[in-house]
Amino acid sequence: MIRPLQTLVLSALACFSLAHAQSSVTVQTRQGAVVGQQTGVRTFLGLPYAAPPVGNLRWKPPQPAAAWSTPRDASRFGGECAQTVLALFALPGETPGAVKGQEDCLYLNVYAPNGATPQSKLPVMVWIHGGAYTAGSASAYDGRVLAQKNNIVVVTLNYRLGALGWLSLAALGAEDGGGGGQSGNYGLLDQQAALRWVQDNITAFGGDPGRVTIAGESAGGMSVCAHLASPESAGLFRGAIIQSGLCTSPGNSVTLADAQSRNQKYATNLDCKADDLTCLRAAPVEKLLKTKVPGLRPASNLVWSPVYASALLPLTLREAFGTGQFNRVPVMNGTTHDEGRLFVSVASPDGKPISPVVYWGGTGLTVGAANTVKVLNQYPYRNFGTPALAFATMFTDAVFSCPSLRVDAALSKFVPVYAFEFDDPNAVTVIKTPPDLPGLGSHHSSSLAYAFQSKVDALGDAADFTPAQRQLSDAFSAAWVSFIKTGKPASADWKTFDPARNNVQVFTPDGVRESILFSNDHRCPFWLPLDLQ
Secondary structure (H helix, E strand, C coil): CCHHHHHHHHHHHHHHHHHHHEEEEEEEEECCEEEEEEEEEEEEEEEEEECCCCHHHHCCCCCCCCCCCCEEEEECCCCCCCCCHHHHHHHCCCCCCCEECCCCCCEEEEECCCCCCCCCCCCEEEEECCCCCCCCCCCCCCCHHHHHHHHHHHEECCCCCHHHHHHHHHHHHHHCCCCCCCCCHHHHHHHHHHHHHHHHHHHHHEEEEEEEEEEEECCCHHHHHHHHHHHHCCCCCCEEEEEECCCCCCCCCCHHHHHHHHHHHHHHHCCCCCCCCHHHCCCCHHHHCCCCCCCCCCCCCCCCCCCCCCCCCCCHHHHHHHHCCCCCEEEEEEEEEEEHHHHHHCCCCCCCCCCHHHHHHHHHHHHCCHHHHHHHHHHHHHHHCHHHHHHHHHHHHHHHHHHHHHHHHHHHHCEEEEEEEEEECCCCCCCCCCCCCCCCCCCCCCCCCCCCHCCEEECHHHCCCCCCHHHHHHHHHHHHHHHHHHHCCCCCCCCCCCCCCCEEEEEEEEEEEEECCCCCCCCHHHHHHHHHC
């Protein structure tokens, strides 16, 4: 005979099993039916939004994906885009410097609440991953918690990386008439193709194509800025979240002409002539990704990134935002308090403490020779305890915090802007702290586990939160979700950005508050007049 307590336990276990039982769910897209998985949330993984960009489609705008007649299995991620493993973000079993991924990679993933129907018309977040335009994948970001907890649809997408996504050459430009802006912007074209796929298909998953917010971090945040500036992205979204975007930081506004010129030597290093597209399209992927782009650049300059002065991006981001010639939607724009601490490992790849000489050299590469002495006087390493902390603080202020404030000021003349800073002094992370830093603090990318409230590969895991960090995550994620749903954060005391006040909403484990000290904290009165752009 089963006792009452045993009955209760068995009943609870049965309910748990039922709630977590996995079943399939079918949705009809424009290309054909897809069969996803349903547990506590619906997941549809590895959906092709464009044809594989291989063979003659290498360095071509994304083409429509082929249709299918048999329902397509959507239970596994599609291949991630070809990339070189970065030492800082190498997963267990990966070798830094090795090539992983594949060219056939233009896939996206959809996370939707259970019970969502075409009549649900739920708000949609489209996530664009970071990784310096050379690394990362959609599969690293788990959208299940955001979708299930908040009754929204989450889309994560891959886009071409490195030379495969951002190579610009005159011969490639000639294929689109020379001024279409495709050459050098294939990764951005991929993102636009994914956004058009969302417009065409998201209703079937329960989403509202008229309530799409694009969001991204690092290169993904910079991509969001590019979509704000691109006429070709008009109408594809109604809100934008920029996290640590480097949108107007020094050195990241390469023109089409400059990119085509500098990449000629890159083509030569591939043993091809710059105008021999047959040779270039036959080059092995590993050789493409491991061949260096010649030239000395500022430390903050991305080797591969969108190119400007073309039909796709007619103006640099500074020009577009300053003149109001951008897609006018509400914007959330923010940084983390200690962005630069992540890059100390890059400045000292051998793991040794940064010496004063390395600090001085790194400063020169960041701000230019003409500004080096002034900057070193502003950030004397003896005041910070170690050259590493001085470099990290200088890099945070010069490359992220103050350029972000410039973006806030420019955009706020035309659209509502909600400025924020994520500041957890002990943010959860799986990244090793360099020996000459007191900790990684709220380093670049540290906010993402808090926003997604889940594990983010190679970065951090929400399972490691303390109670205070869980509370911070709830507040930070809720602000993003409210913006996705309504175009503004729910907090009544979060005012739109006012350039006269420089008001920034700061998220800490101790609570959320408005601060008008952000500019002074990051020495922006010193940096902004330097105009390092």
